[in-house]
Amino acid sequence: MFLVFIGPPGAGKGTQSKRLLAHLRIPHFSTGEMLRAAIEEDSDLGRLAGQYMDGGRLVPDDVVMRLVLERLSLPKYALGCLFDGFPRTITQAQALDQALQDRGTPLDAVIELQGFERELISRMQKRAITEQRADDTPAVIAQRMEVYKRQTAPLLSYYEQRGLLHSINAMGSPDEVFSLITASLATK
């Protein structure tokens, strides 16, 4: 099963993706994690990506797609995965569709977590204190929210038109949100 997880920063994608991965027993495909690992390794790609990530901007599509296509060919993703933080632009979504179609394994569903902006920002500010992520400062949080609205939200209609979109209210407790996700996927 190939799933895409979309949601504004702070919507609980991290928490919910962990549960969903255990539930569905599919591997995690997180571009954010892959990019942070590249920064950690101080590779050329990591140095390039870091310049964008530190400011809360998206890493350019060609850089992300190079990384994604290389990873997607690994055997562990042959039968399915949960795409998390990817795709983030229409260009990336189209490239993913093409790649999956070429392999004969099209996307099965897209899960969107929805939430109120003010609540999402307050959640991230709390997380900034406990996790100390470099991109959780107030200015960068605001920037990531704007980037989501401008560049990633258009993906929702892209996937809705394809009949793939499952929109989930993410303002409840982690248990409530997880039940909504699994119930929605069961109707597929």
Ligand code: ADP
């Ligand atoms: P969050 O969902 O909390 O924003 P991520 O770990 O998914 O966190 O992403 C962190 C940063 O990594 C983003 O702000 C962006 O700079 C970069 N990034 C991750 N995935 C992508 C992607 N698919 N396209 C472009 N940039 C990305």
